[in-house]
Amino acid sequence: MWGIPKPQNAITIAVSSRVLFNMDKEQQIYEQKGMEDYLKYQIEHEMEPFAPGPAFPFVKALEAVNTRLRELYPESEELFDVVLMTNSHAHAGLRLINTINHHQLFIERFCMTGGNSPIGYLKAYHTNLYLSADPMKVREALEEGIAAATMFNPPEKRTEVSETQLRVAFDGDAVLFSDESERIFKAHGLDKFFEHEKTHENTLLDHGPLKGFLESLGKLQKKFYAKDQRLDCPIRTYLVTARSAASSGTRALKTLRSWGLETDEALFLAGAPKGPMLEKIRPHIFFDDQLFHVEGASQLGTVAAHVPYGVAQKLPQQKPAKENTKDFSAATK
Amino acid sequence: MDSMVRNPDVKQRDAAQAVVVAVSSDAIFTPEVEQVHGATEPLRKGDAFSFMKAIQVVNERLLTLNSDETLLFDVILLSNDSEEKHSRIIASAKHYGLDIGRFCFCNKEDSIESLQSNNVKLFLSTDTNDVCKALQKGVPAALLYHQTDPHHQTEDQLKVVFSGDVIGSSEEMLHGLREQGFTETQLQGFKTAKGSVKEFAILMGEMRRRFGLEGSPLCTGLMTAWSSRDVCASALKTLRGWGLLVDEAFCLAGAPRSPILNLVRPHIICLDGLYHMEGFTAMS
Numbered sequence: 001m002w003g004i005p006k007p008q009n010a011i012t013i014a015v016s017s018r019v020l021f022n023m024d025k026e027q028q029i030y031e032q033k034g035m036e037d038y039l040k041y042q043i044e045h046e047m048e049p050f051a052p053g054p055a056f057p058f059v060k061a062l063e064a065v066n067t068r069l070r071e072l073y074p075e076s077e078e079l080f081d082v083v084l085m086t087n088s089h090a091h092a093g094l095r096l097i098n099t100i101n102h103h104q105l106f107i108e109r110f111c112m113t114g115g116n117s118p119i120g121y122l123k124a125y126h127t128n129l130y131l132s133a134d135p136m137k138v139r140e141a142l143e144e145g146i147a148a149a150t151m152f153n154p155p156e157k158r159t160e161v162s163e164t165q166l167r168v169a170f171d172g173d174a175v176l177f178s179d180e181s182e183r184i185f186k187a188h189g190l191d192k193f194f195e196h197e198k199t200h201e202n203t204l205l206d207h208g209p210l211k212g213f214l215e216s217l218g219k220l221q222k223k224f225y226a227k228d229q230r231l232d233c234p235i236r237t238y239l240v241t242a243r244s245a246a247s248s249g250t251r252a253l254k255t256l257r258s259w260g261l262e263t264d265e266a267l268f269l270a271g272a273p274k275g276p277m278l279e280k281i282r283p284h285i286f287f288d289d290q291l292f293h294v295e296g297a298s299q300l301g302t303v304a305a306h307v308p309y310g311v312a313q314k315l316p317q318q319k320p321a322k323e324n325t326k327d328f329s330a331a332t333k
Numbered sequence: 334m335d336s337m338v339r340n341p342d343v344k345q346r347d348a349a350q351a352v353v354v355a356v357s358s359d360a361i362f363t364p365e366v367e368q369v370h371g372a373t374e375p376l377r378k379g380d381a382f383s384f385m386k387a388i389q390v391v392n393e394r395l396l397t398l399n400s401d402e403t404l405l406f407d408v409i410l411l412s413n414d415s416e417e418k419h420s421r422i423i424a425s426a427k428h429y430g431l432d433i434g435r436f437c438f439c440n441k442e443d444s445i446e447s448l449q450s451n452n453v454k455l456f457l458s459t460d461t462n463d464v465c466k467a468l469q470k471g472v473p474a475a476l477l478y479h480q481t482d483p484h485h486q487t488e489d490q491l492k493v494v495f496s497g498d499v500i501g502s503s504e505e506m507l508h509g510l511r512e513q514g515f516t517e518t519q520l521q522g523f524k525t526a527k528g529s530v531k532e533f534a535i536l537m538g539e540m541r542r543r544f545g546l547e548g549s550p551l552c553t554g555l556m557t558a559w560s561s562r563d564v565c566a567s568a569l570k571t572l573r574g575w576g577l578l579v580d581e582a583f584c585l586a587g588a589p590r591s592p593i594l595n596l597v598r599p600h601i602i603c604l605d606g607l608y609h610m611e612g613f614t615a616m617s
Contacts (some may be wrong), residue, residue, distance in 0.1 A: 004586040004587050004588075006587075006588065006589075007589070035546055035547065038547060039546070068349075089546070089580060089581075090554070090555065090569065090578075090579045090582035093565075093566075093569050093582045094566055094569050094570065097562050097565065097566040097569075098566070100562065101562075101563070107562070108562050108584060108586035109584055109585060109586045109588060110562070110582070110583070110584050111583050111593075112581055112582040112583070113545070113581055114552070114554070114579075114580035114581035115580075116581075118433060120596040121593065121596055123592075124592035124593050124595075124596060125588065125592075205581050261416050266505060294488055
């Protein structure tokens with residue numbers, strides 16, 4: 001068995017058990033009958049592997065990239081490392097390990113915190129991206145400067161995705177970039193938004209929570225380019241934004257360029273729904289800060305993850321928009 | 334030859350039924366840099382203090398549930414100090430109200446014999462070397478984890494972490510360790526760890542079952558530092574067979590242990606008896 005990379009060298013993706021696997025039934029038991037019955041059920045059904053969850057195809061694609069990276073750079077530790085991060089009791093541990101074995105996943109690291117918050121462990125593993133079904137934990141992670149998103153079970157219809165090429169799609173504002181422009185739009189409307197963007201075309205946008213993750217993907221892509229594998233690169237990234245190519249899109253592209261980043265494709269929808277476009281792209285995961293877009297994408301079969309960041313969030317208490325934004329400039333590893 | 338002194342302030346446990354652990358005096362009270370003759374003030378608290386307090390909480394909760402409970406922790410303080418310090422140690426234990434059943438004063442060379450003749454289930458020390466040496470000599474031992482942040486030590490819950498590498502290990506694994514260059518002495522430590530953990534795990538399982546899933550003053554965990562997830566699974570199954578269902582489980586696959594341990598904050602860690610583990614590549 002080959003060595004597992006050290007956390008500080010790898011691109012660590014932490015996934016909770018409920019997004020990696022489908023644990024709907026068990027979750028229901030937990031909510032209706034409590035912890036004891038839930039754990040008893042898990043132990044009784046230990047030999048029954050869980051079905052794949054929303055993050056499963058994404059994780060499989062990460063492994064495909066690793067295989068290609070190992071072929072080209074056998075000594076390197078710059079690989080994806082998937083850690084199972086769950087605050088489940090370890091009583092459910094055997095069923096999770098059996099499931100990992102059944103699906104032949106390459107997950108060797110896990111934390112079952114027995115009810116304690118996993119947030120500290122995310123830091124201990126130098127986590128680059130955290131995916132969970134629990135929006136509270138995702139918010140906590142974002143507040144700690146860790147890229148994170150909430151995943152939901154996609155409806156029955158699921159777009160088929162590639163098993164050999166990892167495809168990741170990002171919204172722009174409040175995901176790759178800060179939410180400053182969205183705040184203008186929310187407060188003053190569309191016209192003011194366009195005006196503002198035109199005036200500030202040459203001013204760089206600030207970093208958003210997923211900028212670091214895009215950067216990590218870009219770093220890996222360059223490793224394939226260096227070995228003449230640009231056309232056959234197993235990683236492809238997309239910007240899918242409501243901005244318009246004619247106007248407000250310029251600022252987004254200029255910002256990315258100045259960061260030394262790029263996406264393979266940039267799709268400016270000028271406010272049109274994202275679902276149909278995503279259906280064509282077939283990403284393994286799509287990150288957006290607005291639930292409306294996440295749901296829209298999901299309905300058409302795309303696995304979409306919600307980044308609860310910025311002014312678009314409807315918090316239970318009306319907090320001022322500024323409070324929920326965190327400076328992500330130091331977040332990249 | 335040792336001198337065993339009963340602590341008059343603590344109700345004596347039934348040593349045959351209790352979980353007898355021996356703790357080094359240097360762990361409970363900070364060793365003094367300068368020995369001042371005739372000093373009488375209490376000794377300063379050592380690294381194992383939060384452990385002592387946590388043990389007390391467990392014992393108290395057990396007795397609250399059942400005043401006739403015999404499955405309690407029974408602590409023996411093991412001291413190699415000079416005679417003039419003995420009374421001061423006893424007085425300090427009284428001063429802090431520590432739940433120490435007996436004081437065992439002996440020479441360093443006689444320590445092992447004292448441990449073996451007093452039905453000690455585990456010798457606990459904050460020094461990794463001492464723990465490994467004890468294991469290598471066949472004495473069941475575990476590490477009292479030195480928590481670096483004094484403001485974050487847990488005193489109201491005792492945490493015990495077992496080694497998945499030890500419990501889930503196979504003969505092939507021992508062979509693999511030999512090939513990796515570990516000496517027979519070190520491997521003896523591993524074998525002792527494996528041989529002695531069962532008894533302690535069974536006792537912890539029994540004790541853990543006295544409490545419910547949540548709000549337990551005793552929390553158990555499994556940590557697999559360098560073995561694969563299958564070894565971890567094997568360890569979980571084995572522990573369950575011994576009656577212990579752990580609360581937390583961690584599989585590190587070679588990742589540095591300190592950042593994780595600083596979050597888990599265990600009091601007792603059952604080591605694998607080998608020395609340096611950082612930088613170890615994971616093996617199946």
